[in-house]
Amino acid sequence: MTLADQPTPAPGQPAQRGRRADAERNRAAIIEAAGVVFAERGGTVDVREIARRSGVGMGTLYRHFPTKNDLLATVLEQEFSYWLTDAHRQAAATEDPWQALTGFFEQMLAKQGRNRALVESYAAAGGPTEACARHCYSVMDELLTRCLNAGLVRPDVTTADLVLLNTSLSQTVLTASDSHPGQWRRLLRISLDGLSSHNTEPLPKPATYAGPPTND
Structure with a gap:
């Protein structure tokens, strides 16, 4: 098979992979920050503090964890x-x-x-x-x-x-x-x-x- 015969990536595939990688990094950052914050302050802490420490916006946090209880249980x-x-x-x-x-x-x-x-x-x-x-x-x-x-x-x-x-x-x-x-x-x-x-x-x-x- 020559280079010309090899399948080419579908349009948008590299961008999709990049977005998935970003999403995985954001999720990991949220979990890491939440582990520290929950340990320090308990389950009643405001999730805005977790978002701030993880370096993500509230929208990103809620896309990964729709409720604080979801995040708390996961962590x-x-x-x-x-x-x-x-x-x-x-x-x-x-x-x-x-x-x-x-x-x-x-x-x-x-x-x-x-x-x-x-x-x-x-x-x-x-x-x-x-x-x-x-x-x-x-x-x-x-x-x-x-x-x-x-x-x-x-x-x-x-x-x-x-x-x-x-x-x-x-x-x-x-x-x-x-x-x-x-x-x-x-x-x-x-x-x-x-x-x-x-x-x-x-x-x-x-x-x-x-x-x-x-x-x-």
């Missing part, structure tokens, strides 16, 4: 999923089951302490999305099972107990982050000590986990 799910995958990998590589469990809690709450919007979402619904909440529950269940099999936690502790414990400590992170930063670490240690198998007094009726809230 938090992406960030939480990445963190949870990494935290799960670290826990699985930790030989001592108790250290794996306590380390996971410490990492999760420290992560929330650096991200106001994330801790808001966890305190309200167990995670940024239903899928995130279920994934987190699965990881906690695995870590608790390891501790139970090793005889390190009291046998009547359930995964639902751990979910509620983390939710309550998340609220502490949210409300005391300014006045008493790091206070959650003390409360976490007290709470984890209560899970120890050295405590033999029976617990009240266990909590029932019905799953994260849905939009139904």
Whole structure:
């Protein structure tokens, strides 16, 4: 085939590719800026601040994310999923089951302490999305099972107990982050000590986990 025989690009193709590349760059810039702003100020922040930091106009922002909730869910799910995958990998590589469990809690709450919007979402619904909440529950269940099999936690502790414990400590992170930063670490240690198998007094009726809230 000669050069003359080769198909020529349809009119407008280079321009279309350029527009797509610009759109992808704008979307990435919006997500990056939103991640910083949401972490600093929480989910109630004005999206005009996100547009300003990302260097795009409001029209561009709304073309990619029609509502602030769309943007918030995208940013938090992406960030939480990445963190949870990494935290799960670290826990699985930790030989001592108790250290794996306590380390996971410490990492999760420290992560929330650096991200106001994330801790808001966890305190309200167990995670940024239903899928995130279920994934987190699965990881906690695995870590608790390891501790139970090793005889390190009291046998009547359930995964639902751990979910509620983390939710309550998340609220502490949210409300005391300014006045008493790091206070959650003390409360976490007290709470984890209560899970120890050295405590033999029976617990009240266990909590029932019905799953994260849905939009139904």
